[in-house]
Amino acid sequence: MQFIDQADIQVRAGKGGDGMVAFRREKYVPAGGPSGGNGGRGGSVILVATANLQTLLDFRYNHLFKAKDGERGGPNNCTGASGEDLIIEVPCGTVVYDAEAETILGDLVTPGQVLCVAEGGKGGLGNKHFLSNRNRAPEHALPGLPGEEHLLRLELKLLAEVGIIGLPNAGKSTLISVLSAARPKIADYPFTTLVPNLGVVRKPTGDGTVFADIPGLIEGAHAGAGLGHDFLRHIERTRLLLHLVDATGEDPIGAYQTIRQELLAYGRGLADRPQILVLNKIDALDRDAGFLDEIGTQLTDLSGGPVFQISAVAQMGLEPLLQALWLKLEQMDLLEASWKEPLSGVTG
Numbered sequence: 001m002q003f004i005d006q007a008d009i010q011v012r013a014g015k016g017g018d019g020m021v022a023f024r025r026e027k028y029v030p031a032g033g034p035s036g037g038n039g040g041r042g043g044s045v046i047l048v049a050t051a052n053l054q055t056l057l058d059f060r061y062n063h064l065f066k067a068k069d070g071e072r073g074g075p076n077n078c079t080g081a082s083g084e085d086l087i088i089e090v091p092c093g094t095v096v097y098d099a100e101a102e103t104i105l106g107d108l109v110t111p112g113q114v115l116c117v118a119e120g121g122k123g124g125l126g127n128k129h130f131l132s133n134r135n136r137a138p139e140h141a142l143p144g145l146p147g148e149e150h151l152l153r154l155e156l157k158l159l160a161e162v163g164i165i166g167l168p169n170a171g172k173s174t175l176i177s178v179l180s181a182a183r184p185k186i187a188d189y190p191f192t193t194l195v196p197n198l199g200v201v202r203k204p205t206g207d208g209t210v211f212a213d214i215p216g217l218i219e220g221a222h223a224g225a226g227l228g229h230d231f232l233r234h235i236e237r238t239r240l241l242l243h244l245v246d247a248t249g250e251d252p253i254g255a256y257q258t259i260r261q262e263l264l265a266y267g268r269g270l271a272d273r274p275q276i277l278v279l280n281k282i283d284a285l286d287r288d289a290g291f292l293d294e295i296g297t298q299l300t301d302l303s304g305g306p307v308f309q310i311s312a313v314a315q316m317g318l319e320p321l322l323q324a325l326w327l328k329l330e331q332m333d334l335l336e337a338s339w340k341e342p343l344s345g346v347t348g
Contacts, residue, residue, distance in 0.1 A: 005156040005234070007059035008099060011118045013147025014042030014083035017070035019124035021141050024076070034131050034138055037074045039123030042147040043067030043083030047115045049108035053091040054198070056156050067118070070144055073126045083120055090154065093237060097153040105152070117152060121145035155233065160198060160212035161329065163238030167255045168215075170244040171280040173197065175312040176213040179322075203326055212238060232266050240328060241275040245299065247309070248281045252295050256302065274332065276325060277303045283311035 017039025024032025045067050065088055071080035096105045096115060106115035122145045130138035164172045180199030200208040214234055235241065243259060245252050256277070263270040277299055285292060292309065299307045308324065310317035 005056060005158075007056040007154045008063065009059050009152050009154065010064050010149070011045040011086075011088075011152060012064070012066040012149045013044050013118035013120040014067040014069040015146050016040070016042045016121035016123040016144025017072045017080035017083075018143045019126040019129075019141030020073035020075065020080075021127045021139055022075040023137065033136070034127040035075055035077050036126030036128055036141055037076070037078040037080065038126050038129075039073045039144040040070030040080035040082040041123050042070045042120030042144065043085045044116050044120045044147070045086045045088065045118040047088050047090050047094070047096060047106070047108060047117055049092045049094065049111055049113040050089045051092055051111045053089060055091065056094070056154055059154060067120060067147065069147075070120070070123050073123065073141070077126070077128055080123060082123075085120070091156055093157045095155045095157060097155065099151040099153040118148040118150055121147040157237050158198060158212050158234045160210040160234075160237065161239045162201075162209060162211045162242055162325065163235045163240070164211060164213050164242045164244060165235065165259060166244035166280075167246065167249075167259065170246045170255070171312045172213045172244055175242075175244065175280070175310075176211055178312050178315055178318070180211060201322075209329070211242075232262070232270070235263075235270055235273075236268055238273070239332060240325070241270075241273050242325070243275050243277050244280045245278065246281055247279045247292060247295065248284050252279070253298055253302070256299055260302075274328060275303070275305075276321070276328065277305060277307045278321060279307055279309045280312055282309045283314040283316060 019039050020036035022034070022036040024035045026032060045065055065086055067086040068083035070083045073080045090108060092109060092111055092113075094108045096108065096117060097103065098105055105117060108115060124142035124144045127138045127141045130140065132138075164176060166172055176197060176199045179201045197213040199211045199213070201211050202208055212234060243256070245256050249255055260271070263273075279292070279296060279299070282292060296307045296309065306324070308317060308321045310321055312318075
């Protein structure tokens with residue numbers, strides 16, 4: 001399945017039905033008066049979040065979405081049928097922008113969440129509404145109003161608790177393939193992964209945690225270099241970052257600092273996101289163990305936290321890493337729960 005995380009669409013709500021000019025012409029009912037009904041309301045365009053979609057592929061070739069128009073009013077004061085609403089399903093995590101005003105209309109995160117992006121037009125009034133003492137036989141009605149029309153930009157931001165980040169070829173795809181059932185493309189050259197990959201990693205309790213393998217960032221990613229914005233956008237929703245550093249690289253310290261600077265430059269709180277630092281590929285390190293300890297000490301000083309040493313390929317050091325990760329998520333859950341608890345013992 002092709003992964004598409006951005007799409008521009010045009011939505012057009014239905015036009016309201018026209019009001020009707022009609023008069024009662026029943027036998028034995030002299031001067032029956034006006035009886036033209038109102039037009040029906042036009043259908044609206046509504047977005048609904050669903051867990052059954054993982055990409056915006058459905059919007060790549062279909063850009064125009066139009067709801068049904070309302071029906072014209074009928075005789076005998078009958079209101080025209082309303083136009084059917086157009087329901088459009090989008091993946092959970094879709095942010096909806098007004099492409100012209102550059103404003104956010106909504107953020108669809110949970111399954112079943114709805115957002116009306118175009119209201120249908122009101123139906124026109126029939127001639128019965130224009131009856132008065134001066135005009136006992138009105139012969140005019142109002143047309144229906146046009147529905148709203150908008151140009152929208154849809155952006156999908158993956159919903160994952162843990163985001164795996166790092167420079168290209170740091171071993172992110174290998175790690176997620178070892179920890180979960182995800183099978184991303186893996187090769188020994190940079191930029192093998194061109195789209196984010198999701199994988200579910202099981203906790204000891206049996207619950208699943210979603211991991212996102214974010215394609216390799218490079219220097220200048222915050223300004224769009226190497227599709228930087230496309231990649232960084234998916235990190236915004238992650239609760240915890242797993243930062244992989246290639247221990248076999250020429251400059252592991254520089255690699256860590258490059259990603260750190262990109263997170264700072266991109267903003268949106270990414271640099272303050274809780275982070276676990278990992279040295280990967282320790283099995284392929286040709287240098288002595290003292291070099292690895294030295295790099296680990298420097299990274300600890302820079303990050304202010306522990307540095308885990310693993311090999312995703314050889315599956316070395318994964319268990320301590322996962323235990324630390326589950327503990328960190330549990331601590332974050334407890335902290336968030338304490339924020340949501342109402343204050344007790346406070347009198348007004």
